[in-house]
Amino acid sequence: MARLPLMAGNWKMNLDHLEANHLMQGLAMELKDHDHDYARCEVVVIPPFTDIRTVQTIVDADDLGIKYGAQDVSIHDNGAYTGEISTAMLDKLGCTYILMGHSERREYHNESDELVGAKARKVLDAGMTPLLCCGEALEVRKAGTHVEFVLGQIRAALAGWTAEEVAKIVIAYEPIWAIGTGETATAADAQEVCGAIRAALAADFGTETAETTRVLYGGSANPGNIKELMAQADIDGALIGGASLKAASFSEMARFYA
Numbered sequence: 001m002a003r004l005p006l007m008a009g010n011w012k013m014n015l016d017h018l019e020a021n022h023l024m025q026g027l028a029m030e031l032k033d034h035d036h037d038y039a040r041c042e043v044v045v046i047p048p049f050t051d052i053r054t055v056q057t058i059v060d061a062d063d064l065g066i067k068y069g070a071q072d073v074s075i076h077d078n079g080a081y082t083g084e085i086s087t088a089m090l091d092k093l094g095c096t097y098i099l100m101g102h103s104e105r106r107e108y109h110n111e112s113d114e115l116v117g118a119k120a121r122k123v124l125d126a127g128m129t130p131l132l133c134c135g136e137a138l139e140v141r142k143a144g145t146h147v148e149f150v151l152g153q154i155r156a157a158l159a160g161w162t163a164e165e166v167a168k169i170v171i172a173y174e175p176i177w178a179i180g181t182g183e184t185a186t187a188a189d190a191q192e193v194c195g196a197i198r199a200a201l202a203a204d205f206g207t208e209t210a211e212t213t214r215v216l217y218g219g220s221a222n223p224g225n226i227k228e229l230m231a232q233a234d235i236d237g238a239l240i241g242g243a244s245l246k247a248a249s250f251s252e253m254a255r256f257y258a
Contacts, residue, residue, distance in 0.1 A: 027043075049071070134154055150173065174219045187228045
């Protein structure tokens with residue numbers, strides 16, 4: 001079963017709404033000038049909350065093929081939860097993908113696998129797509145237990161899910177030691193874990209679900225290594241950090257097939 005490649009740009013805590021406007025216009029122009037085929041690669045931007053309305057306005061006004069989402073979400077629907085953002089708020093802004101479980105959220109906000117799974121459930125129930133992150137620290141990689149560790153994260157987050165539900169999510173494997181460091185897992189390293197993720201999905205939820213679910217690689221993915229990464233059997237795209245903050249580099253990665 002063919003899986004549509006996905007390039008998702010996580011802006012993290014970068015760009016105010018004016019800078020977001022500039023980047024979106026530049027990205028749209030780059031993709032148009034190079035005749036990007038959205039049927040060959042889906043393009044998604046994941047800006048800070050304060051930029052989402054700006055992104056929505058540009059996408060809607062120019063009827064762009066670019067999709068967008070948010071970097072986090074609350075497990076609560078509404079109420080006295082200062083600083084939290086609900087799925088209903090994000091849905092009203094036209095978000096398609098919602099990130100959860102990023103290593104920075106796990107580290108700085110002590111988010112557990114169970115909380116990550118609860119957020120994914122809220123997003124799925126709201127009709128949006130969970131983009132569930134997983135990945136190991138350097139010491140886990142050095143110990144040789146990285147595959148076991150990553151599969152443990154995913155299984156804990158998706159405990160109790162049905163095969164049909166799992167088929168609707170996207171999983172992003174990001175080795176923590178390669179995020180924003182310039183260090184990148186080799187294509188073979190990335191394939192090892194992404195392949196193990198797909199095998200685990202097949203074992204837990206069936207072959208059809210495993211063949212449907214998209215698995216991305218993240219961690220210093222850039223124009224220089226994207227073609228090799230995308231040549232791997234179980235890598236369906238990338239969750240991109242720094243390279244997504246420049247229209248030219250992000251556009252080039254989206255056009256990996258050219």
